[in-house]
Amino acid sequence: MAQNKIGKQTIKFVNRPMITGMCSVVGKKEGQGPLKDWFDVKLDDDTYGEKTWEKSESKMLKEAVMTSIKRSGVNENEIDVMLTGDLLNQLMSSAFMARDLHIPFIGLYGACSTMSQAMLLSGMIVDGGFAGNAIAGASSHFCTAERQFRMPLEHGNQRPPSAQWTATAAGAVVISDSKNGESENLVPPQKTICLTEGTIGKIIDTGMKDANQMGAAMAPAAVDTLLNHFEDTGRSPDYYDIILTGDLGFIGKDIAVDLMSDAGLSRKVLENIYDDCGTMIYEKEQDVHSGGSGCGCSASVYTGWLFRRMIKGEINRALVLSTGALLSTISPFQGESIPGIAHAVAFETM
Amino acid sequence: MAQNKIGKQTIKFVNRPMITGMCSVVGKKEGQGPLKDWFDVKLDDDTYGEKTWEKSESKMLKEAVMTSIKRSGVNENEIDVMLTGDLLNQLMSSAFMARDLHIPFIGLYGACSTMSQAMLLSGMIVDGGFAGNAIAGASSHFCTAERQFRMPLEHGNQRPPSAQWTATAAGAVVISDSKNGESENLVPPQKTICLTEGTIGKIIDTGMKDANQMGAAMAPAAVDTLLNHFEDTGRSPDYYDIILTGDLGFIGKDIAVDLMSDAGLSRKVLENIYDDCGTMIYEKEQDVHSGGSGCGCSASVYTGWLFRRMIKGEINRALVLSTGALLSTISPFQGESIPGIAHAVAFETM
Numbered sequence: 185m186a187q188n189k190i191g192k193q194t195i196k197f198v199n200r201p202m203i204t205g206m207c208s209v210v211g212k213k214e215g216q217g218p219l220k221d222w223f224d225v226k227l228d229d230d231t232y233g234e235k236t237w238e239k240s241e242s243k244m245l246k247e248a249v250m251t252s253i254k255r256s257g258v259n260e261n262e263i264d265v266m267l268t269g270d271l272l273n274q275l276m277s278s279a280f281m282a283r284d285l286h287i288p289f290i291g292l293y294g295a296c297s298t299m300s301q302a303m304l305l306s307g308m309i310v311d312g313g314f315a316g317n318a319i320a321g322a323s324s325h326f327c328t329a330e331r332q333f334r335m336p337l338e339h340g341n342q343r344p345p346s347a348q349w350t351a352t353a354a355g356a357v358v359i360s361d362s363k364n365g366e367s368e369n370l371v372p373p374q375k376t377i378c379l380t381e382g383t384i385g386k387i388i389d390t391g392m393k394d395a396n397q398m399g400a401a402m403a404p405a406a407v408d409t410l411l412n413h414f415e416d417t418g419r420s421p422d423y424y425d426i427i428l429t430g431d432l433g434f435i436g437k438d439i440a441v442d443l444m445s446d447a448g449l450s451r452k453v454l455e456n457i458y459d460d461c462g463t464m465i466y467e468k469e470q471d472v473h474s475g476g477s478g479c480g481c482s483a484s485v486y487t488g489w490l491f492r493r494m495i496k497g498e499i500n501r502a503l504v505l506s507t508g509a510l511l512s513t514i515s516p517f518q519g520e521s522i523p524g525i526a527h528a529v530a531f532e533t534m
Numbered sequence: 535m536a537q538n539k540i541g542k543q544t545i546k547f548v549n550r551p552m553i554t555g556m557c558s559v560v561g562k563k564e565g566q567g568p569l570k571d572w573f574d575v576k577l578d579d580d581t582y583g584e585k586t587w588e589k590s591e592s593k594m595l596k597e598a599v600m601t602s603i604k605r606s607g608v609n610e611n612e613i614d615v616m617l618t619g620d621l622l623n624q625l626m627s628s629a630f631m632a633r634d635l636h637i638p639f640i641g642l643y644g645a646c647s648t649m650s651q652a653m654l655l656s657g658m659i660v661d662g663g664f665a666g667n668a669i670a671g672a673s674s675h676f677c678t679a680e681r682q683f684r685m686p687l688e689h690g691n692q693r694p695p696s697a698q699w700t701a702t703a704a705g706a707v708v709i710s711d712s713k714n715g716e717s718e719n720l721v722p723p724q725k726t727i728c729l730t731e732g733t734i735g736k737i738i739d740t741g742m743k744d745a746n747q748m749g750a751a752m753a754p755a756a757v758d759t760l761l762n763h764f765e766d767t768g769r770s771p772d773y774y775d776i777i778l779t780g781d782l783g784f785i786g787k788d789i790a791v792d793l794m795s796d797a798g799l800s801r802k803v804l805e806n807i808y809d810d811c812g813t814m815i816y817e818k819e820q821d822v823h824s825g826g827s828g829c830g831c832s833a834s835v836y837t838g839w840l841f842r843r844m845i846k847g848e849i850n851r852a853l854v855l856s857t858g859a860l861l862s863t864i865s866p867f868q869g870e871s872i873p874g875i876a877h878a879v880a881f882e883t884m
Contacts, residue, residue: 186614186660186663186664186665186666186711187663188662188663188664189614189663189664189665189666193614193638195664195665235868236868238862238864238865238868239868264536264539264543264734265734269643272862273623273624273862273863273864274623274643274645274860274861274862274863274865275643275860275862276862276864276865279737279860279862279873280865280870280873282736282737282873283737283739283860283873286736287736288543288734288735288736289734289735289736289737289875290642290644290651290655290734291642291643291644291651291860291875292640292641292642292643293619293624293625293641293642293643294640294641295624301640301641305640305655308658308659308662308664309658309662310536311662312538312658312659312661312662312663312664313536313537313538313539313662314536314538314539314545314658314662315536315539315545316536316539361536384614384615384638384639384640385638385639386632386636386637386638386639387629387632387633387639389633510624510625510629510633510641511624512588512622512623512624512625512626512629513623513624514588514623514626515588515624515626515630518585518586518588518589520630523629523630523632523633525639525641
């Protein structure tokens with residue numbers, strides 16, 4: 185009966201909503217990494233002039249949202265709904281960002297899977313005719329995440345090699361049902377990016393309990409969503425020019441490739457088209473151990489690097505899967521393992 | 535361009551998705567309150583046989599979800615998507631509930647506005663043809679909320695008269711595009727409840743900083759959404775048989791009535807049709823100060839009381855607005871005020 189559903193977990197955006205505005209904002213370390221020339225805003229100072237790290241993160245997300253709106257060629261009051269999330273308890277970054285804007289707001293929690301979760305829902309809302317323009321966004325900050333999930337920064341504790349570095353980064357896109365008036369994209373919009381399909385992820389928990397092994401905890405969820413996407417759509421990996429996971433990092437990426445290979449996907453094809461935002465955002469020499477993580481990691485790589493390359497016509501078909509580890513700050517103390525989740529969104533240029 | 539949008543914040547469910555299954559699960563205190571005869575499951579022991587309060591809450595939500603599915607007449611694998619949330623950091627109740635089910639999962643954070651947020655999004659997903667059956671649910675537990683937001687229970691601290699009591703409760707509904715096979719509703723399904731419109735709330739922050747005055751912090755958001763709903767739809771309050779806010783409590787409800795009256799709505803009409811779940815779920819004698827709160831408060835009152843009365847034909851048009859206070863556990867320490875939000879969903883029987 186659901187006419188826009190394909191197979192078990194995948195939905196089809198029949199009206200092909202499009203990305204009309206986007207913006208990425210990153211911290212100092214991210215602005216010195218391999219993707220430094222792609223990001224829109226690179227902070228010199230990760231406080232961003234605010235008195236608390238939470239307010240710094242919130243300001244980064246607000247900057248990403250406001251610039252996306254400006255670039256999409258619409259006014260703030262033409263945005264029908266905004267869907268964002270972050271890692272902070274009670275979504276402090278998102279809530280305090282949205283407080284200053286007068287845009288209907290939906291808060292999401294998907295840990296680091298938030299950016300694809302937000303784009304998936306925004307896509308459905310626009311495709312279903314419930315909004316003409318929707319914003320999807322996500323943020324994270326190294327200092328807010330360390331304080332909340334790990335140790336106070338002042339403690340200077342050591343981190344195991346499998347630990348990942350929470351990216352200080354935010355990204356946002358405007359998803360619209362049609363092209364708007366004047367677009368101020370810095371890159372000339374040679375191509376238009378459309379949302380074509382989305383695959384909603386299930387929670388996968390393989391019993392992993394080490395909170396310093398997030399990539400390993402999330403990799404099975406990413407692969408599960410990916411395999412379901414291929415099964416539902418009848419596609420194989422080479423349909424896409426690129427497949428990006430969110431923040432599996434170096435260890436998680438290797439595990440994902442092993443799992444995909446075990447499931448029968450070609451290692452050779454994967455080598456050419458598969459990558460992970462957590463391995464792309466930093467140089468190994470930047471002392472980030474197993475790579476980047478956080479909602480902002482994939483949000484900034486999609487909005488800063490991927491979508492800008494798609495607009496230029498360098499990439500035409502992309503599948504992104506932000507990956508989340510749904511552990512809580514108290515669940516490990518109660519002996520619980522780490523549930524993982526990943527949502528996929530497919531994009532094509534036209 | 536957005537053909538299913540009316541006015542500024544309201545959307546129309548043109549295909550009228552319907553509620554095909556529902557369930558409410560409440561704790562001991564809630565099971566002794568004025569609505570005791572309406573709830574499906576009443577616990578004798580709020581631990582629900584679990585070793586931690588978080589796991590108790592998660593089990594309550596799981597029971598509500600599983601029973602809703604059973605009553606909707608479909609199998610677990612026919613549920614296309616599940617949207618739930620709770621008050622706990624990293625949505626521990628929802629994530630650990632969803633881990634045991636193999637249903638595509640979307641995590642939401644809207645503080646106590648979660649139940650209407652979940653129904654609004656589920657309604658759009660079903661109405662847009664992206665799912666045939668979606669689950670919307672929410673939960674809260676007095677003991678998990680006290681530990682996280684206030685004081686350890688063992689501390690036995692005093693609470694001011696304006697404080698509210700977090701309901702130990704969960705509720706879930708299955709929202710479907712059509713009637714399913716066998717329905718096991720305990721109440722004979724004389725009428726079918728359809729989602730007709732929804733109004734997405736904006737964040738409203740009036741500068742209130744007292745975390746023991748949640749009702750006062752949320753009331754302006756509820757009234758803002760309500761007034762926008764009337765403006766967008768061209769309706770007045772008497773269009774509805776009942777209007778329910780989520781958990782403003784006794785103080786917040788009085789403030790909401792004052793604000794609505796100031797905006798020109800008739801106090802007399804409001805007296806007859808407006809109520810607040812936070813004032814309905816407990817007797818004043820139950821020592822709950824300003825009334826009930828928590829995601830589970832409105833979730834259980836809608837699924838236990840309102841929708842069952844609608845199925846019986848006693849109520850035919852209802853507007854519900856769950857209300858959320860989006861403060862974080864650290865934002866008050868940073869001198870911040872409390873952002874409020876409320877989302878509205880309109881239901882009609884047929």
